[in-house]
Amino acid sequence: MKQAMIIVNPSSGKEEALEYVRNTEEILYDKGFHVAVNETEKELDATRYCITACEQGYDLIVTIGGDGTLNETINGFLDQTHRPTLGIIPLGTVNDFARALQIPLNPEKAIQTLTSSKVNTVDMGRLNDRLFANVAAVGSLAESLSSVSSDDKSKLGAFAYLKEGIKELMRNHSHPLVIRHDGEIWEGDSPLFLAALTNSVGGFAKLAPDAVIDDGLLHCFIIKDLHVFNTITVSLSLLLGNLKNHKDVVYFTAKSVSVSSVEPVSTNVDGECGPALPIKISMMPSHVQVIVPEEG
């Protein structure tokens, strides 16, 4: 019998995640799966469950939670030869990975997607010894996003990130960064460096419009300056999908990038606080298979 594991974070989706477990189970039973349900209680539980699913030869893992739960789950795929197909029921504030794959943001509709026979093979990124699905960000703006409280996320949704972001922009604080890729070096002060795998970053569908989930490339943006006046033009470029052409933005694609600084600088990976510099980011092409809507 085919085996599926549901990994659910009860605290996600305004603490309503458990309400979606029964419908998910039923859909999977109908598809002929034996289903195990695992509730996370703390950090990295999702990674541990995913490792068990890989080692025990499960066919499918369905995550019910936000981008944090998804990131912890995919980290269980690191160094595994058998990686179950992934189903995603997005319950987070931003849900970038689901957006990029056109998985419905409405949880009930996302559950129906599990009946789809369409599977996309997608790239993952590797940052030092962890995997990411969506974006790695470096710099003061990235640090400020890591400090958004769960309370604010519940109350304000995506605006919680905007609030912290604007506060940081007002401080206009840059770090000296050294960014190396493909034999080239960029050195300078920057408030933000981004390496994106998908087009949707922070809920902005057009941040990296050229990023395709299986193109094997990191789409990288170095923001050179964000003083009050050009913040407006950078924001407009972001909304219009031509950030890479802004005069204060350096854009390149690469298969691997390393970033260092003489100052202590931390990172934000898939919306969660990441390791401090130095970091090395590389690609894990076509690493995971994800169930997506048939019409997508």
Ligand SMILES: Nc1ncnc2c1ncn2[C@@H]1O[C@H](COP(=O)(O)OP(=O)(O)OP(=O)(O)O)[C@@H](O)[C@H]1O
């Ligand atoms: N039972 C639990 N109670 C509280 N926190 C938990 C529980 N299980 C896992 N966690 C933590 O929840 C976090 C992930 O939460 P979630 O899936 O809602 O992602 P998120 O990144 O906060 O979503 P978003 O920012 O998109 O709203 C992880 O840090 C994880 O360690």
